[in-house]
Amino acid sequence: MPNDKKSERQGPSVSPQEALDFHSSGRPGKLEITPTKPMATQRDLSLAYSPGVAVPVQAIAEDPSRAFDYTTRGNMVAVISNGTAILGLGNLGALASKPVMEGKSVLFKRFADVDSIDLEVDTEDADAFVNCVKLLGPSFGGINLEDIKAPECFIIESRLRELMDIPVFHDDQHGTAIIALAGLINALHLTDRDIKTTKLVCNGAGAAGIACIELAKSLGLAPENVFLCDTKGVVYKGREEGMNQWKSAHAVETDKRTLAEALEGADVFFGLSAKGALTPAMVQSMAKNPIIFAMANPDPEITPEEVAEIRTDAIMATGRSDYPNQVNNVLGFPYIFRGALDVRATTINDAMKVAAAEALAELARKDVPDDVAAAYQGNRPKYGPNYIIPVPFDPRLISAVPVAVAKAAMDSGVARRPILDMQKYENELSARRDPLASTLQRIYDRVRRQPKRVVFAEGEEEQVMRAAASYVNQKLGTAILLGREEQIRETARQAGVDLSKSGIEIINARLSRRNSIYADYLYERLQRKGYLFRDAQRLINNDRNHFAATMVALGDADAMVSGVTRNYSTVLDDVRRVIDARPGHRVIGVTLALCRGRTVLVADTAVHDMPNSEELADIAEEAAGQARRMGYEPRVAMLAYSTFGHPPGERSERVQEAVKILDKRRVDFEYDGEMAADVALNPDLMQQYPFCRLSGPANVLVMPAFHSASISTKMLQELGGSTVIGPLLVGLNKSVQVVSLNAKDSDIVNMAAIAAYNAAV
Ligand SMILES: NC(=O)C1=CN([C@@H]2O[C@H](COP(=O)(O)OP(=O)(O)OC[C@H]3O[C@@H](n4cnc5c(N)ncnc54)[C@H](OP(=O)(O)O)[C@@H]3O)[C@@H](O)[C@H]2O)C=CC1
Numbered sequence: 179m180p181n182d183k184k185s186e187r188q189g190p191s192v193s194p195q196e197a198l199d200f201h202s203s204g205r206p207g208k209l210e211i212t213p214t215k216p217m218a219t220q221r222d223l224s225l226a227y228s229p230g231v232a233v234p235v236q237a238i239a240e241d242p243s244r245a246f247d248y249t250t251r252g253n254m255v256a257v258i259s260n261g262t263a264i265l266g267l268g269n270l271g272a273l274a275s276k277p278v279m280e281g282k283s284v285l286f287k288r289f290a291d292v293d294s295i296d297l298e299v300d301t302e303d304a305d306a307f308v309n310c311v312k313l314l315g316p317s318f319g320g321i322n323l324e325d326i327k328a329p330e331c332f333i334i335e336s337r338l339r340e341l342m343d344i345p346v347f348h349d350d351q352h353g354t355a356i357i358a359l360a361g362l363i364n365a366l367h368l369t370d371r372d373i374k375t376t377k378l379v380c381n382g383a384g385a386a387g388i389a390c391i392e393l394a395k396s397l398g399l400a401p402e403n404v405f406l407c408d409t410k411g412v413v414y415k416g417r418e419e420g421m422n423q424w425k426s427a428h429a430v431e432t433d434k435r436t437l438a439e440a441l442e443g444a445d446v447f448f449g450l451s452a453k454g455a456l457t458p459a460m461v462q463s464m465a466k467n468p469i470i471f472a473m474a475n476p477d478p479e480i481t482p483e484e485v486a487e488i489r490t491d492a493i494m495a496t497g498r499s500d501y502p503n504q505v506n507n508v509l510g511f512p513y514i515f516r517g518a519l520d521v522r523a524t525t526i527n528d529a530m531k532v533a534a535a536e537a538l539a540e541l542a543r544k545d546v547p548d549d550v551a552a553a554y555q556g557n558r559p560k561y562g563p564n565y566i567i568p569v570p571f572d573p574r575l576i577s578a579v580p581v582a583v584a585k586a587a588m589d590s591g592v593a594r595r596p597i598l599d600m601q602k603y604e605n606e607l608s609a610r611r612d613p614l615a616s617t618l619q620r621i622y623d624r625v626r627r628q629p630k631r632v633v634f635a636e637g638e639e640e641q642v643m644r645a646a647a648s649y650v651n652q653k654l655g656t657a658i659l660l661g662r663e664e665q666i667r668e669t670a671r672q673a674g675v676d677l678s679k680s681g682i683e684i685i686n687a688r689l690s691r692r693n694s695i696y697a698d699y700l701y702e703r704l705q706r707k708g709y710l711f712r713d714a715q716r717l718i719n720n721d722r723n724h725f726a727a728t729m730v731a732l733g734d735a736d737a738m739v740s741g742v743t744r745n746y747s748t749v750l751d752d753v754r755r756v757i758d759a760r761p762g763h764r765v766i767g768v769t770l771a772l773c774r775g776r777t778v779l780v781a782d783t784a785v786h787d788m789p790n791s792e793e794l795a796d797i798a799e800e801a802a803g804q805a806r807r808m809g810y811e812p813r814v815a816m817l818a819y820s821t822f823g824h825p826p827g828e829r830s831e832r833v834q835e836a837v838k839i840l841d842k843r844r845v846d847f848e849y850d851g852e853m854a855a856d857v858a859l860n861p862d863l864m865q866q867y868p869f870c871r872l873s874g875p876a877n878v879l880v881m882p883a884f885h886s887a888s889i890s891t892k893m894l895q896e897l898g899g900s901t902v903i904g905p906l907l908v909g910l911n912k913s914v915q916v917v918s919l920n921a922k923d924s925d926i927v928n929m930a931a932i933a934a935y936n937a938a939v
Pocket residue numbers: 262263264265266267325326327328349350351354381382383384385386387407408409410420449450451452455473474475476496497505506507508
């Protein structure tokens with residue numbers, strides 16, 4: 179079973195500076211807490227706090243299970259660590275573990291809509307730690323222990339499991355074991371091996387290593403075929419140095435003493451130890467079609483490149499996201515807790531772990547449908563050596579894994595609130611997916627497949643340099659910074675932005691050898707609009723928007739981003755002097771608003787002040803086209819203050835007329851109107867109009883005028899807590915995006931990626 183595809187990095191690599199900037203930008207850290215109830219009036223205060231709050235207090239005192247109804251407990255998991263085994267970095271203390279724990283909390287939310295808070299407990303004393311967590315128990319629906327070193331982690335977890343009636347789960351043990359097992363099930367299947375006769379060597383006899391071999395044995399691996407190694411070599415019967423009861427339980431009768439000896443002829447290597455622990459010579463000595471899971475983080479025991487140099491028949495996995503086959507517990511803990519919380523499980527038992535592993539393994543064997551293919555770096559993965567396990571961005575995980583876990587909890591009798599309608603539960607799970615993340619992920623992946631050259635017009639601005647560096651680092655393409663080279667380099671030096679990477683070019687408009695060609699081009703476009711040649715030359719020399727747009731117009735760049743230092747409409751006017759609308763199209767602005775798991779595109783948020791009916795119909799067509807390009811099947815609502823004629827009014831007639839125009843054009847997407855925003859978005863209200871032609875809530879909202887579009891999106895952002903992206907410029911003949919004044923580097927990169935994406939599709 180030769181592995182024809184050489185292992186290579188697939189995802190973005192990040193520089194140390196980028197990692198620091200990411201964590202410190204804006205509000206430091208990765209989490210914030212937002213209220214779920216209004217706290218605006220005296221009445222709100224009376225309900226949320228005294229006296230109203232006394233009522234749920236009494237209800238919970240009488241019946242503790244009511245805490246799940248009246249508080250956050252049922253959806254709240256604590257990620258708790260003492261920092262004694264942070265990733266593979268060792269014992270760096272509780273405080274240093276905080277970035278990882280915040281990260282785990284964010285992943286709980288991002289992947290499975292589980293609310294989570296990180297708690298760093300500053301003690302290495304197991305009793306003190308247990309006592310602390312136990313006392314915090316009433317606050318949470320589950321406890322995710324993280325990065326606590328062995329053997330204390332075994333003592334801590336088993337004591338807490340006895341003491342608490344909510345799931346306590348040491349992620350480095352069981353999360354890792356579940357994912358490794360899922361990968362192993364498929365790797366064994368692909369190499370035609372029987373688990374009963376498979377020989378496995380696990381390097382690392384700590385939390386993760388021991389849990390992995392325990393779960394593997396529970397699935398049929400023969401104890402005599404499993405060799406456990408640690409810093410002292412093989413864990414054999416009779417060994418005394420560096421032993422503990424958890425290692426002893428897996429000691430084997432053997433004369434092998436070193437990892438190298440254990441690996442001779444072995445089928446499987448599990449690495450849960452440290453960077454570089456596996457050498458090419460050891461890999462060479464393994465059996466045919468070896469299975470190598472080098473899972474140490476952040477650097478694996480051996481890299482896929484090193485393995486590929488010496489063997490082409492290996493199935494290779496790491497804990498990292500930038501190689502194929504990421505065996506990392508992020509695939510597990512969010513979904514396992516989701517399922518456990520939803521049935522109010524008292525624990526996470528072996529049946530639930532095995533069910534999760536099998537669900538993950540099965541998912542990787544299924545055909546990947548179109549809407550899922552996008553999550554896979556743009557390539558539709560096919561079950562095989564380079565795809566034995568789903569990627570964390572696979573949108574099917576949220577419905578597949580929790581369902582399996584919840585069912586197993588119910589079957590094994592630990593569910594306090596069984597789910598009666600599993601199909602309904604599965605649908606509810608899918609609705610928890612964060613659509614922004616998948617949309618942006620899809621865009622990024624597509625651009626990575628077809629990298630583009632983006633010109634950043636405001637190259638002297640610090641956040642623009644950061645964005646350009648990040649764009650290149652993320653392998654989205656090459657970046658051109660416009661500006662004075664010395665100035666840019668000095669600002670970059672002071673700000674600690676690394677511009678030395680290949681793929682970042684600095685161009686000074688005045689000194690460019692294309693300068694006169696650009697001036698000729700611009701003059702030809704503007705000579706009948708009152709411009710002299712010297713005016714065109716001045717615009718090219720002095721105005722970076724004109725220079726950048728001309729670069730794109732003449733094919734010297736694929737896309738352009740600007741707007742950090744000038745008003746949107748000013749940049750748009752500059753660009754329109756250089757670039758026309760695509761033939762047959764109308765230039766409009768589309769804003770993406772993401773709120774509570776829902777995405778809507780709002781148009782026109784940039785160009786038409788008071789569109790007439792024809793223009794409204796054009797806007798609907800352009801916005802529907804953009805929705806499709808972003809992977810949504812458009813359902814367009816033509817909005818007004820009235821719904822289907824009531825109350826009547828002249829302004830609504832304009833919108834009604836636009837609907838008739840769309841009827842005549844026989845467009846190939848769903849649309850209807852005129853209707854009010856609540857009817858467009860609320861299926862219950864829409865049902866009151868059974869003749870409405872939309873098959874579900876609208877996802878494209880065409881506003882009757884610019885002011886309503888602009889006001890509503892800004893209110894969504896400020897009051898509704900929506901993430902708002904845009905306006906995206908749509909309908910231009912070349913790809914240009916304008917960011918908002920003072921946009922942050924991350925916003926600029928998103929816009930650059932969208933510009934590059936629009937240039938590609
Ligand atoms: N991919 C994933 O999802 C996960 C990966 N991991 C990774 O696994 C590793 C271990 O984590 P964890 O089990 O929590 O940590 P622990 O501290 O509990 O255990 C570490 C184990 O690794 C052994 N070890 C360390 N260095 C070497 C080496 N060079 N050769 C052989 N054995 C070595 C230690 O040996 P000794 O007992 O002799 O000290 C110990 O048994 C880390 O790199 C971590 O990042 C962990 C969890 C999840």
